[in-house]
Amino acid sequence: MAKNRLSPEDWLSAGFRALSTDGPNALKAEPLARRLGTTKGSFYWHFEDVPTFQAAMLQLWEDRAYVAVVEDLNKEPNPIKRLRALASAAAESAPEEFGGKGAEPSIRAWARESQTVAKAVKRIDDLRMSYVRDLLTEIGLTNSELTRLLYGAFIGMQELSTRDDESNSDAMGTLVDLILALYEDA
Amino acid sequence: MAKNRLSPEDWLSAGFRALSTDGPNALKAEPLARRLGTTKGSFYWHFEDVPTFQAAMLQLWEDRAYVAVVEDLNKEPNPIKRLRALASAAAESAPEEFGGKGAEPSIRAWARESQTVAKAVKRIDDLRMSYVRDLLTEIGLTNSELTRLLYGAFIGMQELSTRDDESNSDAMGTLVDLILALYEDA
């Protein structure tokens, strides 16, 4: 354990881990300092105050939340394969420095006690849902319930897999199969 | 505003409303007292301490959480109709004194910062999932992913509808249609 100096990123990363394990209540200066083996002197050097720190975390999440899910997908020209890839993306968890597996459910939990967070989550959800809607339309499925079903299932899977380690991609894959079967018949 | 005396139930109900609107952070003696226009003297009269109060809330939720969803269902002998009824139950929200629409997502958010709550939620999820599994088996569908898919979608819908007022029963109904189409073919 050298006398490491900390960067703002170290604090933010610790914030995400704390959020995942202990909930939004842990996003405070002194608890985080303990977690990092330092004191709040460091915290207040890097950040104005606690709200500023939390805003930085949120910004970081929001910047990744849409792009990380969709970016790689668009390399695939075939919309049906893209839908399958999207479904299996439900199984992927965030990198460890963003809180790992339970990262997004943690943010949703956080959103329940902060209007600011809630608004950011809504922005992301809207973006993703319209992506799904467009994708389904491209395939030829215009039933508007399908978007909500797919995205809702995605959210629910994330929630379930914070406890167990079941494969979400199997269940989501099943859903895509069911939906595409509908498409085959049409 | 008469000089109302409060019952333990009044406190518990206020607890659920506070949990829904302000998150688990609001489950404390003095904030709740303010909300009820009284002081914590009343709180500590009715409850040993804050953990005891929270345990009582959790117990109350757990007692209802399985029964409330499943009980009415079992009057219906036809398993396919029972499945449909279950799906549309996703749209129903808890009574106002239990926190209304966002009640269950709030409990899930709470579970992220309390092991005790997390365990209770797991117990309920396990119960419900095995109910769904049995139901699907009765219909003749043994694909084990379907249970997870259905229940995950159910959870996700609850999460989504804390913001908007879209009908979950439509999306869940669509899912049941898709699943039963599979059954027709078999």
Added chain:
DNA sequence: GATTCTCCATACGCTTACGTATGCTTTATA
């Protein structure tokens, strides 16, 4: 109508977190 019991208000000491201020180390720069 006096007494008892239920329920609530208030005041206390304790803890934890806040944000500020001030100084002590390191690391960088001249």
Added chain:
DNA sequence: TATAAAGCATACGTAAGCGTATGGAGAATC
């Protein structure tokens, strides 16, 4: 290597919540 700057520790005063204890107001009972 002297000096400055960056990064952290520590010590305030303030605020909010905890749980206790004690007293007072209302309701119930006799």
